[in-house]
Amino acid sequence: MAIEIQAISAIGLRGELGYRGGLPWKHPEDLKMFKVLTEGGIIIMGGRTWRSLTKILPNRIHWVLSAHQEAGGPSSDPHCDSASLCFFQSKEQIISNLLNIKKQTNVFIIGGSTIYKLFEQECSKWIVTHFESAFEADCFFPMEVLRDRPILSQSPCEWGSLKNYRAQIIHYGARHDSRSKF
Numbered sequence: 001m002a003i004e005i006q007a008i009s010a011i012g013l014r015g016e017l018g019y020r021g022g023l024p025w026k027h028p029e030d031l032k033m034f035k036v037l038t039e040g041g042i043i044i045m046g047g048r049t050w051r052s053l054t055k056i057l058p059n060r061i062h063w064v065l066s067a068h069q070e071a072g073g074p075s076s077d078p079h080c081d082s083a084s085l086c087f088f089q090s091k092e093q094i095i096s097n098l099l100n101i102k103k104q105t106n107v108f109i110i111g112g113s114t115i116y117k118l119f120e121q122e123c124s125k126w127i128v129t130h131f132e133s134a135f136e137a138d139c140f141f142p143m144e145v146l147r148d149r150p151i152l153s154q155s156p157c158e159w160g161s162l163k164n165y166r167a168q169i170i171h172y173g174a175r176h177d178s179r180s181k182f
């Protein structure tokens, strides 16, 4: 069964990705787009991104890479069960579980920075919201993961209520020499 692994990120003008364990901005419309894209799929994230969530994200299966058995986060959310949350202690465990999936499934690498770098080779597509503003940040996007990826589409956002946050959404494809198993 062919699985397409996509990454999804939102970044500031200087590659800003995170601040104090959360996002550097408040942008409900970008989160809405994230929800629409990822619903029904598996979302793969690092332990720190997991701990930044306040609740389990509905209609998504959370795969969390963490060196710890108890990685905190919203594990006590009443909607959190073994069908919606799974912890992995290595990238290899995640890959072997992905290779065992028998039905068509959308898989998204949702960050943060360390996870984007770790799964770079496996991502055939990268969806990036590029905000045209600078933000205070302590975690930055690894820009090298986008190097040599062709731009498949580029569109300015029409956020409606948030006119002060101009942004472009760019879809990047796979490198021509990609050696992904997926």
Ligand SMILES: NC(=O)c1ccc[n+]([C@@H]2O[C@H](COP(=O)([O-])OP(=O)(O)OC[C@H]3O[C@@H](n4cnc5c(N)ncnc54)[C@H](OP(=O)(O)O)[C@@H]3O)[C@@H](O)[C@H]2O)c1
Pocket: 008, 009, 010, 011, 016, 017, 018, 019, 020, 021, 022, 023, 045, 046, 047, 048, 049, 050, 052, 065, 066, 067, 068, 071, 088, 089, 090, 091, 110, 111, 112, 113, 114, 115, 116, 118, 139
């Ligand atoms: N703007 C965006 O689109 C976006 C998207 C996602 C996240 N963020 C932000 O990015 C920041 C978090 O990013 P981050 O790079 O600091 O952290 P992260 O990638 O979310 O998580 C790092 C953690 O992942 C686990 N991990 C990483 N490599 C591992 C490996 N090989 N084996 C086992 N576990 C491994 C460890 O978890 P343990 O510590 O649990 O062992 C590690 O501390 C937050 O501020 C978040 O809000 C922004």
